[in-house]
Amino acid sequence: MRFHKKTLLFVISLLVLLSVQTFADLKEINNIVIVTATGLDLKSNGKIEATVQLLLPQIAPINGQENVQNKSTVISGSGITISEAINNIERKCSRQLFRGHNRAIIISEKLAKNHMNDVIDYLMRFREYRERTFLFVTDRSISSILQYSPFLEQNSGDLLMKYSKKNGNLSATLLNVATQNVKPSKPYIIPIITTYSSNNNVQEKLLSISRSAIFVNNKMVGTMSHDLSYGPQILNNTFWQTVYSVTLNKSKIGLNIQNVKTKLKPMIRNGHWIITARVSGQGIIFEDSTSQDLLDQKTQRKIEYLVEKKMELTIKKSVILSQNLKSDVFNFYTIFYRKYPLECLQVKSSWNDIFAHIEVIINTKFQITHVGINQQ
């Protein structure tokens, strides 16, 4: 027992000597500053400029009143690589940057045109970025986006994160983009955000998602409008809900489309690559401008037919657009690979061209489940 104690003491003292370095990893809360959004831009001299949106902690008032609005501020720094740019920012800041709570990453169009590879690589490698951060491309200046203070949320980072979850907006998380990055021709789609003046007040600006950017081989090749972006969402089964308006017998009907599911079936026939998509969805009628009997089967069938046509048209247009841009944002390669692995491996290097000539057959089946309790 005595000997055992001796050795234990010896080892413990050794460790105590070594433990001088334990405080190295300590980050006191008051020595870090929370970064809520990061923006990346390419300057004219070829250097990368990084901008971070910081959340400034307000001092809590002594008599315990709440509702102190948190302020945000923006700092920029530039460098040859992204990490050097961020390092330059840290030099200007009195506290350590903590990016564990980063909500959104905004990439400028200039950087997106040629350098997405660097961006994706840096973001995946650095451990503090979550894989669920949302990526955005913007055509405005980064600082205007980051300095934008929304009327509901605390800062634009929060706003962008919540935009992505709501109302059928296309969203791209870091993991989605990284997974697509290893497929042939590296296709992915990232929403574009922009500011525009509101109708009421010319001075006031609003931030929203306007279009979506399509990438091939880490280069931005084109954009897709917001309506057409429902196409990739539906075919990838990430669609949530939206409102369609159809016209029937001079009456305008507004429907809420939800629960849209797609089944894709690939086929290779005589060298032709065909995909059959079976889309099914449900809807609730929100609004009907003329009073007609909506419980009637025939009327419902007509409305459903109109919606099906509209949806088919949207999907078809988006497919044609992406085929023109030669970017397989619908992930057809994986679907073909699961059924015809050998053929796919043969054409892997020239997948862009094959994709441009894939025939897509879409069958939609739509059903109105609720018509509202108002009856005529």
Added chain:
Amino acid sequence: MNRKEIISVNQLLTIFYISIVSTGLITLPHPMYLKAQQNMWISIIMSSTMGFLAVFICYFFKKNFPDKNFNQIIYLAVGNRIGYLINCIIFILYSFDMIYFLKEYELYLTDLFYQFMSPSLIIGLMLLVSMYAVVSGLEVIARCAQIIWPTTIILTLGIFVLLLPDIDFKNMFPIFEYGFGQPIKASFIAMAWFSELFWMIFFVQDISESAKKLKVMGFIYVFIIMISLFLFFITVLGVLGNYTGHTLYPVSLAERYIQMGTFIERTSVFFMAIWVLGVFIKIASLLFILTRCFCEVLHASSIGLISSVLCVVYFILSLILIKSTSSLFQVGFPLFLIVTYVANFGIFTMIFCITLFKKRTKIV
């Protein structure tokens, strides 16, 4: 040594379940994906055959030599001199195993969580705690394992269930598009982990129950280990798909993606903490085996002295050898596979064959 340890079959198998699953989930997915791509779940099912073989060999030894130390079995099989040599070889090979596991654990922690903490502290703490457990005896390690196994289940099921909405099960297909060769090659990698079950031979003398129970429970536990690793692989394949081969620690990357409700996210530190418990059981049981081997090599009997000497030696060696992640993956991992196959599969199967042959010809 001079103390008779008595543990039950369940406790012993729990130790191995925790050890194999804890280290397997960190190291296995990356090399197996590189070999077998999306068929790695088939490889893990195929590699459980090694586990069944290990259980069968242990059952054989338990049935025929119920009270003998493993070293005594070696002496009976091949004679004193060659047996002593084999003991020394096993000791050296397992020492390399120990250093590999220590470095793997420490590099994982410093890479992902504690970038500035000195590796000597991380390894030193683990060795200190394992030494305390080893000096207290095998029963204590077995009891700790019985208390810790629910956390391993939480780790497995937690990650699987929390990622269930994001798992795309179709990523597991197609199967065998390149033929059977690649999945079988990948299963050899996983067999190295299942061959850890051969370590049961060192504890065969301590089991208080019958050999038949060892066989039955052993098969059940091999199946459970296989299911746990299978669940991890499905999770990784479902969430990451083709990206699995591009990251060194796929399970860690997948678990960082967890978001359920609004507040169950950023749970990776919690899962890391649970994982460290599993690594502790592994290092403690391996240190116990090494202490026993070394005592046999030196014909010593004091566990406290031997284990503290071994701890200091491993501490220094692990700081000098494998110093970076790249050397771990490039040099350490292939060497580890070779060492494990020679030590676990090679030597024990050879002893088994010799003993079987001797029994058949009734020399023993």
Added chain:
Amino acid sequence: MLKWISRTNSSKHSHRKKSNDQEIKKSSRDNLRILKEAFVDTPDVIMSSWNVGNNSSQNCLLIYVSGIVDMNQLNEHVIKPLHALKVNTNIDINSLKNIINIPNTNVIKTFRDIYKEISDGHPVLIMDSNSTALSLELSKWQTRSIEEPSSETVIRGPKESFNESLDTNVSLIRKRIRIPKLKIKKIYMGAYSRTPIAITFVEGIVDPSLVNEIIKRIRNVSVDSLFDSGTLQECIQDSKWSIFPTILSTERPDTTSAALVEGRIAIIVDGSPHALILPSTFFMFFSTPDDYYSGFIVGTILRVLRLFYALIAQFGPSIYVAITTFHQEMIPTTLLVSITRAREQVPFPSVFEAVIMEITFEALREASVHLPRPVGPAISIVGALVIGQAAIQASLVSPLMVIVVAITAIASFMIPHYELANAIRLLRFPIIIFASLCGLLGIIFSFITILIHLCTLRSFGVPYTEPLTPFKKSSMMDSLIRGPVWKIQKHRRFTEKNGMKRERRHKGR
């Protein structure tokens, strides 16, 4: 140190020891002289002598301690008959027994026995020309009445508790186990105090080797005095250096009787209202009588909740310190913002805050134990004000720290057994320090260390973490969960088959 004192004492009194072995003389004058020498300066030892018989020939000497004998019975059944005696010959001890009407008498031969019997409160009668004396069991000690237990209150269940008298306590157990198999072994301990202790067990259920081991350990203990069962617990328990208690102490006779029926042994010490139950495992410290007398579902839920809160009590502040200094990514953003806001004003780092708050709370708790009753409520108000509002407003601590400390304190009070709660509370401090050095890794390693330590402990051969590991299906019904009554009411052997043998083998470590 104790041994040295008892050795020197014994050498000093060695000549007196020899005289203690002296036999009773036939002449009562000699006896009286010897007794007067022994009982110098003890005015409460009363020695009265008178002559009995027709001729007043035989001298009768009665020695007793006033205050601890039953004077009524002594007058009625001893002094009166002796005074009214009308015999001509000398009475010997055997016929004396027929004259006085006391049922319990002992014949004693030496002076040492006389001193023993007198200290025990038994009057001694010495008759002239007899070389033996008669001691009468007529003791009547002053003791507290049976009250409610002060530390183990229940809502549903009996409200009797032990008091300081050994006979009362044993009678309370006899009341609940009314079979002749309840055995009681009486041993006197303490060189100066000669405290009687009773070892109770139910024969047939208990392991006989356990009883022998306990008696052997008790006989090996040499203390000067034994005033409480706590001293005895410290002397005979297995783990001399561990902070965790391995022997359960309880004030309730129903808990003791339940333990006896399970096959455990209860030791009752005279002068102490706490009985010791051994062997005891870790999960026994988490069960209250309420669990058994309410339904089993409620009992199970409460028990699981207690174990969970024990974890919080142990690791609560350290998890807060670790997460806010090392792993801020685990906290939701809004909470992190409010923590940052609150900590802007506080000058100390998190770990310092945590330790200061914990120490203050320990001080408050300890002070409240020693407070006189009228002052109690005032101090609790001061405590709430000091620790709560003022500290936050003076920006000494952050509000979240106060909440964490309060929750931890409540959690530690949920542990029913005081000694285990103390152990858990005191272990908190090194864990907080360790957490501030290494973050969550430090907490995990301290958890592992405590786990190894608990697994190493044994309570009289029974592993401390018994029904959980080594897994015993029959005992599981009553440890983590409280199974229905029909499943646990079977006599179960909790000691392993070779429990005592292994215990003796481990004694070398």
